[in-house]
Amino acid sequence: MTTVAVLSVLIFAGAYVLLATEWVHRTTVALTGAALMLLLHLSDARRAFFEESTGVDWNVIFLLLGMMVIVAVLRRTGVFEYLAILAAKRSRGRPYRLMVLLCVLTAVASAVLDNVTTVLLVAPVTFLVCDQLGLRPVPFLIAEVFASNIGGAATLVGDPPNIIIASRGDLTFNDFLVHMTPIVVVLMGVFLLLCRWLFRRQLVGDPERAEAVMHLDERQAIEDPRMLAISLGVLALVVIAFVLHPVLHYEPSVVALLGAGLLLLVTRVPVGEAMREVEWPTLAFFAGLFIMVGALVDSGVVGGIADRLAEVTDGRLGLATMLLLGGSALLSALIDNIPYVATMSPVVAQLVDQAGPDGQVLWWALALGADLGGNATAIGASANVVMLGLAEREGHRIGFWEFTRYGVVVTAVTVGLCVPYLWLRYL
Structure with missing residues (x-):
């Protein structure tokens, strides 16, 4: 390994240790x-801010920003309280049924x-229904995070890595429905059963509060x-534009920003109030993480x-x-799966060409x-x-290891089930 590669690995490993031990806030770490990558010339301003493969993924940053603004406006309507009460009543206050x-x-x-x-849409409902x-x-x-990553694997637009794979592999929306959706349905069924065991000690309800919720309108x-x-x-227009991405050719980030701007314009919600609800520390964390991973990519490590x-x-x-299934699961647990897939997809394209029609x-x-x-660790997706x-913003801090001890089990089970699926269906 070159000196640049060694330094990049050392800085990333040190940051990962701090993230895992939680000695320092994750945004500060990222x-x-x-900053160290830039200070030591392991990256530079051009590569960190303008290069698609080694810099900040602005599509992700602005997608998050746009959707956070839309959620901030939605919150003012009371729709999340409505959905929370409805979910509590449908589940009759039983924790596992609610989950x-x-x-x-x-x-x-x-x-x-x-x-x-x-996640941005479901989280406010969860806070409210659990409070009730x-x-x-x-x-x-x-x-819910586990479910979002599993469910997102089903379609081309469900998870950002899928969009990258579809672009590089010339795959369609229907290709993902045919090849990914069947196994995702199976994985979700197994995951829901697994939840009963994973969270068994925490799924204890209060019958009196459940009865009180049943009387709410x-x-x-x-x-x-x-x-x-x-x-x-x-929001419906935004969703339709997301789904029609292969036809409209508007990136999800552009759609989210257009939706946020339109919503602020027609509802006249004060911009300052909407912006106060944006998770700026989370956006800063992503920017720092992308730069660190970009340095790893640029140094040739990945x-x-x-x-x-x-x-x-x-x-x-x-x-x-x-090897690709297992290696991708392992590496996506350690680094965000978006830059990983962006780096790996050209290699897979070469392998597919060598293997012929069966290589799909x-x-x-x-x-x-x-x-x-991506489910394995707190920073995997x-x-x-x-x-x-x-x-954290709502006062319910989730530690790195609290998340990871559940995530490793879910990842092992779901990836393990993919082995017979891929082998029996394709090999």
């Missing part, structure tokens, strides 16, 4: 790590929206019906791992598929490994980081 309901809602929404947007029922929201939030929670109608109309995989497999499709399985192995591997930021 920004300090990024299943919220996770299914999250997974389905994540297949249509991207998983980060879904006297439940600790943390297990519900963690389960959710319609009274709507504070501004006109603003709600406008907001839902704009690319070297990818090239080594190509050498080891040496044209053996079955071995390449399994490698794209599905990459997608499943990256999407599901964008949705994880966003949820942690939202929870």
Whole structure:
């Protein structure tokens, strides 16, 4: 390894240790790590801010910003209180039934929206319904993140890595429905059963509070019906534009910003009030993380791992598929899966060309490994980081290891189930 590569690895490893031990706030760690990469010339302003493969992914940053503004306006209508009361009544106040309901809602929404947007919409409902029922929201939030990453794997627009894979592999929306959705449905069923065991000690309800919620009228929670109608109309347009991305060719970030601007314009919500609800520490964390990972990419560390995989497999499709699935899950747990997939996709494209028509399985192995591997740690996927930021803001801090001890189990089970699926269906 070159000196640049060694220094990049050392800084990233040090930052990861601090993130794992939580000695320093994660935003401070990410920004300090990024500053060191720039200070030591392991990256520079051009590569950090303007290069697509080694810099800040502004599409992710502005997608988050736009959707956070939309959620801030929606919050003023009372719709989240409405959904919280409705969810509590439908589940009859039973914690596990409520978790299943919220996770299914999250997974389905994540297949249509991207998983980060879904988390931004579902989290406020979770805080409110748990407050109504006297439940600790943390297990519900963690389960919803897992559900969002699993459900997002089902479609082209569900998870940002899928968009990258579709672009590089010339895959369509229908390709993802045919090849990814069947296994995702199975994984969600297994995951919901797994939740019963993982969170069994925390799913204890209060019968008196559950009974009190049953007498609430959710319609009274709507504070501004006109603003709600406008907001839902704009959100519907945003969702449609997300789904029609292959036709319209507008990036999700552009759609989110257009939606946020339109919503602020027609509702006349004060810009300052909407901006105060944006999770700025989370956006700063992402910027710093992208710069650190970009330095790893630029120094050849990630690319070297990818090239080594190509050498080891040496044209053996079955071995390449399994290594790609497992390796993607492992690496996506350590670094955000978006830059990982962006770096790995050219290598996979080369392997697919060498393997011929049967090589398409490698794209599905990459997608499943990256999407599901993101569940393993608190920084493995964008949705994880966003949820942690939202929870901290509401006074429910989720520690790195509290998240990871559940995430490792979920990742091991779901990735393990993908092995027979890929082997039996394609190999």
